[in-house]
Amino acid sequence: MNHHLLIIGEIHRGKVEPTTFEILGAAQQLRNKGVEKVGVFFGSGKINIEELQKPLQFGANYVYGIKNPIFDELAFHQSTQFIINVIQKFKPTIILAAATTRGTTLMPYLAAKLHTGLTADCTGFDIDSEDGSLLQIRPAIGGNIMATIKTRTFPQMATVRPNTFKPIQSEYPDSTLVIEEDNTTYSSGFIKNEFIEEDNNLDIAKAKILCSGGRGLKNATNFSLLEELAQCLKGCVGGSRVAVEQGWTSFPHQVGLSGKTVSPEFYIAFGISGAIQHLAGMQTSRYIIAINRDPEAQIFHLADFGIVGDVLEILPQVIRILKQRKNK
């Protein structure tokens, strides 16, 4: 089967989001298995040629953009229709989008309209050597099972977990970039629609280094040491459910099944024993470092580096040593 893979790209403030390049990386890995053509679609009022050319350096055969602000309104019930038109124009056999708040809302809305299946939050893809269909691999049931899913309808759709794939530089001859300007004013159906930008550092899902704490930190004052550590490492602060319930940190910082799924380069867990919901939310991190008093703590099974000891002793020492290094 010769697949044509279309990525629904994301653009924020005129910049192509890293997730779009990551999905291009996932697509590149399927190139010699049956994916022949890879395209990226962008819809936004803030589109520029220079930025939209970038995917062509990472394996896209074509980029198609529609310039209209309706896409920036995040009124998915309205923008879905435009995307359906794009799909009817290009007729892809596979559609991928990032498992971001945008992708996880748009894609199920879109898949229902297209009467096709959708697999959530994939961490791996392959092509079935027998029937050529897309194999969509995702962690299930708390992440302790990897499920492989096939879609028997077309297009085969999936969302892709951020921070899972790496972009791969490659260019194809005859690659094209088309931007269509649509000057019509479309209504979002919203009476008012405002966006309040918040510090990106707060987004634990995007963090490269996450300093996370749990019950073992005992109180808010100790927990706030994580802020200091995060500053030293230019990372973010995360917390277990206990830390959020105790009010040491707020809900957007909660790591785990009922909070956010994260996959940073470094996950440093202080005083987190590792309840299954927590582990499911961080186990795909590149390096996991755990500090806990209890040698039997579940989190040590996941750790690349662990310390059995008192977090209240270790954490201040780690901060001190890091600061010393910096001053050198």
Add this chain to the structure above:
Amino acid sequence: MEIIVLIKQVPEIGEAKIDPKTGTLNRKGISLTINPIDLNAIELALQIKEEQGGKIRAITMGPESAEKALREALALGCDEAFLLTGQEFAASDTYATAYALAQLVTFLKPWEVIITGEKAIDGDTGQVGPAVASFLNIPILTYAIQCQLVNRCLFLIERTIESGVQRITLPPPFLITVTKGMNAPRFPTLRGKISARQQEIQKFNAQSLGISVDSIGLSGSPTRVVKVENFKIERKGKILKDMDPVLMADQLVQFLVERGACK
């Protein structure tokens, strides 16, 4: 305000332990309960009703035993409960589930607001809510952290997105999926529990709703799980113990530095 709350019955994962041999969830003796985030959905519905009056109808799709989840919803203060049940629904994927739920929701017209949890802790896809909204052709607002009435016919909703917060004012109808942090779900009262026991739960199957069996269950599901592998995550990392804390902290920093964390 006519409100519909979509709930799901899930295993209580908090009680569960990982089977050390198989690396899978040990489901033995785990009780079933309302998906925790759906409790936030119910709480929001109750708060809107307290302010505006109206009626809350809780619905779910599942085996007969899912009746228990609906009784919990009634005990919390939902007015009516509806169960979509039957062998024909078994093995439905998110598409088929959303399709079936949308048929029941359509049957229950009129309504103004549909509320559900952002995702279920067992399936962990978050796809059913948006797909139901799509089948009903109404606006979808996911990841809500705030929802309040501006006046009788306008809502102000805040949803978290990667770059911050989106604040939307819109009239019903719409479907909103709520996050865990939105509110603090109340507990059922004894009186609520007692009256929930006596209330009738209205049951529907594919036939009574006029749903073709080809569009639900396994035959109506476009996706198939073709392989399930135990994924025993075990990283054989270096674990330090019984050492001087300063030395251990120093080795931790070294581990970070060697792997490029301190650029």
